[in-house]
Amino acid sequence: MYEGALADLIEELGRLPGIGPKGAQRIAFHILSADTHDIDKLADALKRVKQLVRVCEICFNVSEEDRCRICRDPRRTDENICVVEESKDVIAVERTGEFRGRYHVLGGAINPLEGIGPDNLRIRELMTRLQAGETKELILATDPNTEGEATATYLALLVKPMGITVSRLASGLPVGGDLEYADEITLGRAFEGRRVLD
Amino acid sequence: MRRRLFRDDAVVLRVQKLGEADHIVSMIGRRHGRMRAVAKGVRKTTSKFGARLEPFGHIDLQLVEGRNLHIVSQVEGIDLYGRRIAEDYAAYTAASAISETAERLTPIEGEPSLRLFQLTLGALRVLADREHPPALILDSYMLRGMHDAGWAPILVACAICGLKGDHRAFSIPAGGCVCRDCRPAGSAHPSPSALELMRALAVGDWKRAKDSVVGVRKEASGLIAAHLQWHLERDLRSLSYVERS
Numbered sequence: 001m002y003e004g005a006l007a008d009l010i011e012e013l014g015r016l017p018g019i020g021p022k023g024a025q026r027i028a029f030h031i032l033s034a035d036t037h038d039i040d041k042l043a044d045a046l047k048r049v050k051q052l053v054r055v056c057e058i059c060f061n062v063s064e065e066d067r068c069r070i071c072r073d074p075r076r077t078d079e080n081i082c083v084v085e086e087s088k089d090v091i092a093v094e095r096t097g098e099f100r101g102r103y104h105v106l107g108g109a110i111n112p113l114e115g116i117g118p119d120n121l122r123i124r125e126l127m128t129r130l131q132a133g134e135t136k137e138l139i140l141a142t143d144p145n146t147e148g149e150a151t152a153t154y155l156a157l158l159v160k161p162m163g164i165t166v167s168r169l170a171s172g173l174p175v176g177g178d179l180e181y182a183d184e185i186t187l188g189r190a191f192e193g194r195r196v197l198d
Numbered sequence: 199m200r201r202r203l204f205r206d207d208a209v210v211l212r213v214q215k216l217g218e219a220d221h222i223v224s225m226i227g228r229r230h231g232r233m234r235a236v237a238k239g240v241r242k243t244t245s246k247f248g249a250r251l252e253p254f255g256h257i258d259l260q261l262v263e264g265r266n267l268h269i270v271s272q273v274e275g276i277d278l279y280g281r282r283i284a285e286d287y288a289a290y291t292a293a294s295a296i297s298e299t300a301e302r303l304t305p306i307e308g309e310p311s312l313r314l315f316q317l318t319l320g321a322l323r324v325l326a327d328r329e330h331p332p333a334l335i336l337d338s339y340m341l342r343g344m345h346d347a348g349w350a351p352i353l354v355a356c357a358i359c360g361l362k363g364d365h366r367a368f369s370i371p372a373g374g375c376v377c378r379d380c381r382p383a384g385s386a387h388p389s390p391s392a393l394e395l396m397r398a399l400a401v402g403d404w405k406r407a408k409d410s411v412v413g414v415r416k417e418a419s420g421l422i423a424a425h426l427q428w429h430l431e432r433d434l435r436s437l438s439y440v441e442r443s
Contacts (some may be wrong), residue, residue: 017217018217018218027263087217100358106205110290110439111294111299112291112294112295112298112435112436112439112440113212113294113297113435113436114435115436117438117439122387145252146253146254146281146283146284146290147253147284149280149284149285150283150284150287151282151292153284153285153287153290154287157287174243178402183246183250183287184249184275185249185250185275185278185281189368
């Protein structure tokens with residue numbers, strides 16, 4: 001079909017997640033017809049992201065420095081650590097504006113079927129952080145699925161004997177939705193986690 | 199061409215991420231054996247049935263038949279064991295190994311396997327109900343699963359000559375216990391208690407099984423796992439994560 005540089009570009013784009021052969025072809029032709037300056041900016045951004053971005057040495061969130069913006073922020077408390085699976089989850093929690101503590105990015109969830117055990121995650125590093133003794137509460141914000149729940153169970157088993165409060169994010173009804181459309185599992189969890197109105 | 203709709207009840211064995219918000223669900227159905235289906239949009243918080251398609255759940259579902267992968271169109275939960283299992287880490291690791299074993303014991307998709315379906319469902323139910331230690335449930339499941347597949351280790355006679363009795367040597371290539379005259383070179387010599395435990399687990403004698411000590415359980419589970427993996431001709435990835443303490 002296509003040959004040379006265009007074929008190479010379509011093949012490389014097709015390797016990206018969520019992009020199929022048609023999508024790769026469409027993006028390749030867009031690049032071909034786009035302004036050279038814009039494409040230089042894109043190529044530069046791709047190169048820079050690989051050269052500059054690494055993980056924070058404390059929380060393992062993505063960062064361009066040894067310590068990420070959140071770990072460097074002196075206004076945030078060391079007493080609360082929120083444990084998430086991926087860096088994307090840090091952004092999701094940050095968007096709430098409700099949390100002023102630090103984070104710890106595990107790098108996934110325990111999933112024996114995929115060959116991911118506790119040793120493949122940054123659990124040892126989390127335990128080292130907790131042993132420093134400044135943490136009072138560990139908030140487990142792993143995904144609300146079976147792997148995320150099992151990871152939270154495992155972490156709670158490890159951390160509770162250290163005298164640190166371990167909490168889990170609540171599951172429940174989405175804001176703005178109708179009760180009648182909630183599935184029975186989510187509604188059941190919302191009932192379990194109901195709160196007394198002051 | 200209009201695609202066929204069909205319905206079955208199934209146990210969810212595993213889910214894998216697909217694209218932005220979809221899952222590929224691997225399951226074993228009562229009538230259709232092992233199946234894989236795409237569940238669209240289930241990773242979004244607005245999904246109507248994502249919670250019902252979590253691993254280890256017993257579900258009633260309607261599927262649109264596909265050439266390689268079916269498509270999930272409707273799901274109702276029958277018994278969703280996933281959460282209760284995930285609340286016990288040892289149960290979770292055992293359930294993962296049960297799921298992987300079920301997948302490996304059903305190499306051909308769409309081939310009915312009613313006994314394995316019932317066995318898998320029963321094992322997950324007792325795991326969720328904390329009826330027995332998780333590692334014992336897993337070992338019993340593997341022994342009974344192998345029995346259905348025709349590879350059960352022979353434990354009450356010599357696997358080579360058929361001489362009845364509680365023989366002491368165990369040979370995986372020979373197919374189980376072997377008598378003194380037949381035992382091939384390299385046969386294992388497990389403790390009589392370990393073989394006794396394997397006999398108890400094979401028939402579901404939980405009282406005898408639970409009387410065993412940790413060392414004997416580890417010895418028996420090692421033999422069971424080695425026997426299963428020898429017949430499957432591949433390792434089970436999840437077995438190394440099973441909590442056996």
